[in-house]
Amino acid sequence: MSLPHAILTALLEKPSSGLELTRRFDRSIGYFWSATHQQIYRELGKLEAEGHIRALPSEQPARGQKKSYEVLPAGRAELARWTAASQDPKPYRETLFLRLRAAAAIGTEGVAGIETDLRRHLELHRRQLSEYEEIEQRDFPPGKDSPQDRLQHLILRAGIDLETFWTRWLTHALEEFAQLPDQSR
Amino acid sequence: MSLPHAILTALLEKPSSGLELTRRFDRSIGYFWSATHQQIYRELGKLEAEGHIRALPSEQPARGQKKSYEVLPAGRAELARWTAASQDPKPYRETLFLRLRAAAAIGTEGVAGIETDLRRHLELHRRQLSEYEEIEQRDFPPGKDSPQDRLQHLILRAGIDLETFWTRWLTHALEEFAQLPDQSR
DNA sequence: ACTAACATGTAACACGTTACATGATTGT
DNA sequence: ACAATCATGTAACGTGTTACATGTTAGT
Numbered sequence: 001m002s003l004p005h006a007i008l009t010a011l012l013e014k015p016s017s018g019l020e021l022t023r024r025f026d027r028s029i030g031y032f033w034s035a036t037h038q039q040i041y042r043e044l045g046k047l048e049a050e051g052h053i054r055a056l057p058s059e060q061p062a063r064g065q066k067k068s069y070e071v072l073p074a075g076r077a078e079l080a081r082w083t084a085a086s087q088d089p090k091p092y093r094e095t096l097f098l099r100l101r102a103a104a105a106i107g108t109e110g111v112a113g114i115e116t117d118l119r120r121h122l123e124l125h126r127r128q129l130s131e132y133e134e135i136e137q138r139d140f141p142p143g144k145d146s147p148q149d150r151l152q153h154l155i156l157r158a159g160i161d162l163e164t165f166w167t168r169w170l171t172h173a174l175e176e177f178a179q180l181p182d183q184s185r
Numbered sequence: 186m187s188l189p190h191a192i193l194t195a196l197l198e199k200p201s202s203g204l205e206l207t208r209r210f211d212r213s214i215g216y217f218w219s220a221t222h223q224q225i226y227r228e229l230g231k232l233e234a235e236g237h238i239r240a241l242p243s244e245q246p247a248r249g250q251k252k253s254y255e256v257l258p259a260g261r262a263e264l265a266r267w268t269a270a271s272q273d274p275k276p277y278r279e280t281l282f283l284r285l286r287a288a289a290a291i292g293t294e295g296v297a298g299i300e301t302d303l304r305r306h307l308e309l310h311r312r313q314l315s316e317y318e319e320i321e322q323r324d325f326p327p328g329k330d331s332p333q334d335r336l337q338h339l340i341l342r343a344g345i346d347l348e349t350f351w352t353r354w355l356t357h358a359l360e361e362f363a364q365l366p367d368q369s370r
Numbered sequence: 371a372c373t374a375a376c377a378t379g380t381a382a383c384a385c386g387t388t389a390c391a392t393g394a395t396t397g398t
Numbered sequence: 399a400c401a402a403t404c405a406t407g408t409a410a411c412g413t414g415t416t417a418c419a420t421g422t423t424a425g426t
Contacts (some may be wrong), residue, residue, distance in 0.1 A: 083288050110265055117270075382418100389410085
């Protein structure tokens with residue numbers, strides 16, 4: 001039950017239409033919570049029905065017409081409740097590790113195919129890492145340290161550290177692959 | 186579409202019944218791909234219908250009777266195909282980061298509630314980290330380095346590095362919280 | 371008039387979660 | 399006989415994914 005709260009957070013930061021939300025979920029919010037426009041429209045309907053948000057009155061509601069939403073007090077209260085509630089970490093699911101284990105179980109033929117994709121993932125994570133580092137330089141110069149800035153920076157640091165982990169681990173994995181006997185590749 | 190391949194991998198390593206699989210998904214495989222017994226039984230039914238696995242003939246099929254499965258050649262081929270296929274990283278979803286951003290958007294009241302849960306998560310990740318480190322000492326002494334061992338060790342290293350990231354980042358986050366002005370807590 | 375981009379949606383399906391149901395085996 | 403545990407399943411629901419449908423606005 002996190003998507004509605006992600007949307008409430010986004011709308012609290014700035015009232016938006018469905019498509020504007022979709023764009024924001026492709027950028028900043030999407031770095032740690034992704035969502036497609038189909039999910040967003042479905043959830044906007046639910047949140048409005050529950051009285052957590054409302055459409056800004058100015059615009060007429062019709063297909064193809066932009067419709068912006070804002071958070072109501074009930075929505076803000078629900079978000080505060082959810083944020084403070086104790087939650088267990090979600091069970092972890094990572095396809096790459098699974099594929100490595102499958103490769104080990106299959107043996108020779110299994111190991112051969114996966115190396116190319118490891119290189120591709122390494123490249124993707126390197127790009128994500130430099131994107132985060134650019135954001136850090138641009139948006140968090142030394143001295144910007146209101147409580148809001150500190151929290152946002154904390155989240156960005158997590159992204160940077162995670163991408164650093166991936167680039168290091170994938171590099172290490174490829175080195176290990178290079179050392180495997182030839183009949184396993 | 187990863188759960189069927191996780192089950193194929195587990196059965197390839199060792200033919201098992203549904204409950205045995207459930208137990209294994211609570212331990213080693215579950216460290217990077219979790220699944221409940223309901224998911225496993227549903228998927229075993231599908232895999233059998235597709236001809237990827239079969240029940241070991243010895244035992245009679247009845248409710249409450251143990252039923253073990255083994256991988257058929259078609260299943261092994263499908264697993265090899267899937268392992269070698271190029272796959273994009275899954276969109277990332279991390280509740281903790283979302284909650285921090287929500288706290289920042291809400292302001293004072295939002296920040297107050299989350300600190301306790303950060304401490305709890307830090308404790309959980311510390312425990313997971315020492316569990317992984319024990320496994321490394323027990324199962325991967327120096328000198329054990331067949332291709333299979335190397336791949337398994339690689340996966341374990343990823344787990345150790347990820348838990349190390351979490352303990353470091355959560356510790357840093359709590360230090361930042363301690364520096365926030367009092368009215369934000 | 372046509373096309374592309376914008377904007378909002380529907381439908382069908384796959385996957386994951388939670389609660390519950392049922393029979394078999396073992397210990398007391 | 400009873401309870402606990404083992405073992406396999408069903409049902410309902412929520413969330414995420416993919417494909418498609420429909421109207422609007424702006425440019426040529």
